[in-house]
Amino acid sequence: MTGKTDTRSRILDIAEAAVLEKGFEATSIEEIVAGAEISRGGFFYHFKDKNALARAMLERYIEVENALYDDLFARARELNDDPFHCMLIGLKLLAEMLEEMPTGHPGCVIASTAYQDRLFDDGVRELNRQAILGWRKRFRGMFEEIAEIYEPREEVNLDALGDMVSGVVEGGLVLQRALREHNNASEQIMLFRTYLKLLFSPK
Amino acid sequence: MTGKTDTRSRILDIAEAAVLEKGFEATSIEEIVAGAEISRGGFFYHFKDKNALARAMLERYIEVENALYDDLFARARELNDDPFHCMLIGLKLLAEMLEEMPTGHPGCVIASTAYQDRLFDDGVRELNRQAILGWRKRFRGMFEEIAEIYEPREEVNLDALGDMVSGVVEGGLVLQRALREHNNASEQIMLFRTYLKLLFSPK
DNA sequence: GCGTCAACTGGACTCACGGTACAGTGGGGG
DNA sequence: CCCCCACTGTACCGTGAGTCCAGTTGACGC
Known part of the structure; x- marks a missing residue:
């Protein structure tokens, strides 16, 4: 019990x-x-109503997702202490994880909520917003660490680059859902990984 | 009349x-x-019902979106005949266009539909799917042209790269919608543009 | 053993919304 | 002059969210 x-x-x-x-x-x-x-x-x-259910679901989902990222990049860090390689490993693990999902995908609740947000109250919307801002901060921090060691070949806004992780995952899941294919999301993440390789690899 | x-x-x-x-x-x-x-x-x-409305909306939306891409890249082609530079210009134009949308964004119907697809019938779902496959084909074609001239620095699946255009736009719009910021989508497109610059630029 | 409180059950109700059915109407074209 | 397209208006049904509330059950404190 x-x-x-x-x-x-x-x-x-x-x-x-x-x-x-x-x-x-x-x-x-x-x-x-x-x-x-x-x-x-x-x-x-x-x-008390469906809105309260949505909020509770979102809270739980975000918590799980954050724990997942914590775990993923902690494992990556164990494998390689360099922040850049850690990032590359972490993204690989993320891609593999998405591929292994037997049903295809968890179908990110964030996008789903974002596109139906008028059904929900401000609390739910704010929760959604804070989750994405949290991921921005997390990945921005990692990219800053990387940029200190590896100078980017092109100038990029690190906030936007942080958002791109979320964006690529969300976008990939949308594609996957709409196309009814299986690994669009993981493919997209791997493409993003290639981006980072090009962006931060020394000349 | x-x-x-x-x-x-x-x-x-x-x-x-x-x-x-x-x-x-x-x-x-x-x-x-x-x-x-x-x-x-x-x-x-x-x-006859809300589903028929959804289908008609989606049909019209896809048509408009396709016409928009046609126009955008036709204009880009006028400015530069090289497929790579044409792509870069087209993406810049797309980013600018998204930024200029006064209300912030058109909020892509595709993602919205994808995440509520159980409300719709197979026709609507298939329409959605075909639209994304159409964009894949369009952009894949453009990337093939580019790859013939500029050898990619890293090996990439061109179908997936084509999908990435849609994915980045969709993902950007999700971010924008959830964050209530203004130019996430255009920022994401510009980041993707930087990706292409790194990927196809000669050594 | 007794009261009490949390965690329910079950039923009756309201309201909004999607959808059906269908009779009628007004105006432009043949 | 009639017909038909593009509606209007009304009445009606089913479903699902949400409210209210009276009653039950079992664990725990005393």
């Missing part, structure tokens, strides 16, 4: 799976309560 | 504006008919 909020997290599990597969609007509370084997009243006991 | 389908295109105008601002689900038929000053019956006379 995981304590008092056993049901709550079960709801989140079911909801997340359904939302990633079909989108937020297409997921009814009815099917969530059926999947979680609770009553409608039970659902609204935990979440 | 533009002919028999005056009202139909007015509906599409209103709907497109609303959908780009708020998303498809958040746009009610009620508000569309109010905006277009017609009756509900009138709406369903032109579109």
Whole structure:
């Protein structure tokens, strides 16, 4: 027993799976309560409305995603202490991870939320925004470290380059989803990796 | 008078504006008919359901987008006959165009549709898919031309590189939308342009 | 053993929205 | 003069979100 909020997290599990597969609007509370084997009243006991569910899902998703990046680049750092090579290894690991996802992809909740944001309140929108800003900061920091050692061959805005990691992942997932192919996202990440190789490799 | 389908295109105008601002689900038929000053019956006379509306919107959007790319790269070609420089100019023009959009962005319908695709039928999904495949083909063709003259410094899959144009635009628009900033999409395109410069520039 | 509180169940209800059906209408063309 | 296209207007249905609330069940403190 995981304590008092056993049901709550079960709801989140079911909801997340359904939302990633079909989108937020297409997921009814009815099917969530059926999947979680609770009553409608039970659902609204935990979440005052669908918006509260979205927020909780997003919070959890962002936390998991951040932990994933932490882990990924920590492993990369173990393999190579140089920030540039660490970055290259980390991106490779990320690409491999996306490829291994059996269902194809987790289908980033961020993009999904961004394009339906009028369904949600300011809290959800802000959460989304802060997540991306967090990734910007994370990757910008890594690129700064790299740039100190390897002078970039072309001048680039490091904030924008940091955003590009998120952007390439998001964009790749959109392609993957729309094309119904399997490794567009990982392919896009590998292309981005090639970019970094060209950008930071010494002349 | 533009002919028999005056009202139909007015509906599409209103709907497109609303959908780009708020998303498809958040746009009610009620508000569309109010905006277009017609009756509900009138709406369903032109579109059998919301799905038909989505399909028509997507068709029109893709057509406009393709015409835009045609025009953009035709203008670029006038300025420079070399395929590589033409590409660089075209991307610059694209970035400038995105920046000039007063409201910030058109908010790509493709990504929006991709993430809510369970609301739509196979026709809509296929339309979406074909649009992206069309862009892949277009840009792949251009990159092939370039690669014939300028040998890439690193080996890249040209299909994936073609997809990257769409991906960077889509991803940039997602960032822009989520961050509520103004030129993320154009910044991302310019970064991609730098990528191409590094990739194809002679040693 | 008794009360109480959290975590529900279940049912009745409202409202918004998508969608159907269909009868009627006005105006331009043959 | 009639017909038909492009609607209007109204009535109606189903679904799903969200509200309200009365009642149940089981763990825990006393």
